[in-house]
Amino acid sequence: xxxxxxxxxxxxxxxxxxxxxxxxxxxxxxxxxxxxxxxxxxxxxxxxxxxxxxxxxxxxxxxxxxxxxxxxxxxxxxxxxxxxxxxxxxxxxxxxxxxxxxxxxxxxxxxxxxxxxxxxxxxxxxxxxxxxxxxxxxxxxxxxxxxxxxxxxxxxxxxxxxxxxxxxxxxxxxxxxxxxxxxxxxxxxxxxxxxxxxxxxxxxxxxxxxxxxxxxxxxx
Amino acid sequence: xxxxxxxxxxxxxxxxxxxxxxxxxxxxxxxxxxxxxxxxxxxxxxxxxxxxxxxxxxxxxxxxxxxxxxxxxxxxxxxxxxxxxxxxxxxxxxxxxxxxxxxxxxxxxxxxxxxxxxxxxxxxxxxxxxxxxxxxxxxxxxxxxxxxxxxxxxxxxxxxxxxxxxxxxxxxxxxxxxxxxxxxxxxxxxxxxxxxxxxxxxxxxxxxxxxxxxxxxxxx
DNA sequence: CTCGGCCTGGACGACACGTCCAGATTGGAC
DNA sequence: GTCCAATCTGGACGTGTCGTCCAGGCCGAG
Numbered sequence: 001x002x003x004x005x006x007x008x009x010x011x012x013x014x015x016x017x018x019x020x021x022x023x024x025x026x027x028x029x030x031x032x033x034x035x036x037x038x039x040x041x042x043x044x045x046x047x048x049x050x051x052x053x054x055x056x057x058x059x060x061x062x063x064x065x066x067x068x069x070x071x072x073x074x075x076x077x078x079x080x081x082x083x084x085x086x087x088x089x090x091x092x093x094x095x096x097x098x099x100x101x102x103x104x105x106x107x108x109x110x111x112x113x114x115x116x117x118x119x120x121x122x123x124x125x126x127x128x129x130x131x132x133x134x135x136x137x138x139x140x141x142x143x144x145x146x147x148x149x150x151x152x153x154x155x156x157x158x159x160x161x162x163x164x165x166x167x168x169x170x171x172x173x174x175x176x177x178x179x180x181x182x183x184x185x186x187x188x189x190x191x192x193x194x195x196x197x198x199x200x201x202x203x204x205x206x207x208x209x210x211x212x213x214x215x216x217x218x219x220x
Numbered sequence: 221x222x223x224x225x226x227x228x229x230x231x232x233x234x235x236x237x238x239x240x241x242x243x244x245x246x247x248x249x250x251x252x253x254x255x256x257x258x259x260x261x262x263x264x265x266x267x268x269x270x271x272x273x274x275x276x277x278x279x280x281x282x283x284x285x286x287x288x289x290x291x292x293x294x295x296x297x298x299x300x301x302x303x304x305x306x307x308x309x310x311x312x313x314x315x316x317x318x319x320x321x322x323x324x325x326x327x328x329x330x331x332x333x334x335x336x337x338x339x340x341x342x343x344x345x346x347x348x349x350x351x352x353x354x355x356x357x358x359x360x361x362x363x364x365x366x367x368x369x370x371x372x373x374x375x376x377x378x379x380x381x382x383x384x385x386x387x388x389x390x391x392x393x394x395x396x397x398x399x400x401x402x403x404x405x406x407x408x409x410x411x412x413x414x415x416x417x418x419x420x421x422x423x424x425x426x427x428x429x430x431x432x433x434x435x436x437x438x439x440x
Numbered sequence: 441c442t443c444g445g446c447c448t449g450g451a452c453g454a455c456a457c458g459t460c461c462a463g464a465t466t467g468g469a470c
Numbered sequence: 471g472t473c474c475a476a477t478c479t480g481g482a483c484g485t486g487t488c489g490t491c492c493a494g495g496c497c498g499a500g
Contacts, residue, residue, distance in 0.1 A: 116336040119335050119336040120332070138399075162446075179358075179400050180399050180401065181400065181401050181456095181457090193447075194449070195448095195488095195489095197446085197447060197448075199489060382477075401488090405456090415457095415458095415480090416459090416460090416478075416479065416481090417477085419459075
């Protein structure tokens with residue numbers, strides 16, 4: 001029942017995993033996956049409640065270019081509670097070259113980001129920065145947001161459920177994307193839906209998000 | 221000749237200034253100004269080559285609301301070499317209430333920002349940030365930009381020269397401000413000119429800035 | 441099969457955008 | 471003081487975008 005004890009891969013790799021987990025302090029977890037069964041083999045310093053035997057949710061990896069290297073990342077992951085992780089993955093192969101295990105290191109960036117925020121806030125002028133000016137690349141931002149939701153919701157590209165599209169439009173609206181000119185037709189093509197649908201989703205998102213009587217220009 | 225020795229204000233305030241300069245380490249300077257002559261009285265830990273007797277370049281301050289408090293900032297200053305300072309100023313008055321001296325503390329934020337950059341870069345994913353989303357407060361940005369130019373160009377509020385307005389509009393256009401909806405009427409009121417003028421300046425700015433044949437939609 | 445929900449393409453009015461121009465105003469040269 | 475050139479102004483005008491609305495077509499559930 002306990003893969004940690006019986007599996008030879010775990011026995012062989014445990015020292016490495018534990019050493020890495022110790023080195024990275026209390027804010028990193030190390031997970032060993034079985035690429036055959038797509039399940040967790042072992043976890044050191046778990047950040048979530050995952051345990052050996054749980055599904056890996058690793059399907060993302062095998063959809064990446066199989067001809068590419070065996071090291072992925074660092075890429076970003078989001079936990080349910082909002083913490084942001086930096087993750088790297090390594091595919092470990094046996095003598096034949098077939099995948100034996102996948103090792104993932106997930107580092108919680110939250111404390112680092114908090115520390116950075118403290119530093120940047122120190123004696124920061126109340127005025128703003130003259131450097132990181134207006135977001136010139138809002139189109140790329142839209143593409144990124146859409147891509148993130150595509151990855152988060154389901155593999156299918158633009159065939160997600162209506163709720164997903166609604167959440168996506170709501171997120172874009174929160175980002176004030178629709179305040180820039182020509183935004184709707186661009187989102188239209190990015191989402192692969194018609195202009196009418198975008199307006200419909202937008203109205204629905206705004207109705208459910210702000211039922212208070214503040215249309216867009218509150219008096220005084 | 222040496223105000224540091226003779227001026228009673230310097231003798232009285234030197235301990236305070238030196239203490240603050242020491243506390244803030246090697247990255248801060250303390251400057252004591254004479255508001256009457258607009259000249260530097262004394263400097264501790266100078267970041268620039270200013271010395272007692274040099275002009276203060278403090279004219280900016282007396283244009284601020286005279287009824288306001290005697291503490292300004294923190295606001296941002298730029299050095300010629302690009303270093304960014306956080307500055308605070310305090311007006312020191314005698315028993316009659318007339319300004320006796322102005323004390324400025326300038327903190328070099330560069331090392332702090334470098335440290336923050338190191339932290340944020342640590343294990344940062346190659347992808348971008350999902351947090352500092354689209355710039356929601358572009359109106360404030362416009363106000364800040366206008367205010368900065370007002371301070372930099374001339375004392376008068378909205379009676380600056382045409383060239384100043386042109387540079388201002390060009391800066392706003394560089395920031396892609398005119399890509400957001402309803403931007404022109406807002407800039408119109410912020411600049412205190414008519415809509416026609418804004419369009420005229422905008423056309424002129426774009427003509428002189430980009431003489432290449434790239435109107436706005438370069439082929440392929 | 442029928443129904444209800446959803447997406448679609450298109451039509452439409454309302455605005456915002458950008459251009460243009462004649463008249464008023466300004467500041468400087470003479 | 472007059473004259474002139476540059477500039478700002480308010481408004482008119484044509485065009486594009488915005489946002490709404492509706493009739494019709496496509497599913498999946500019952």
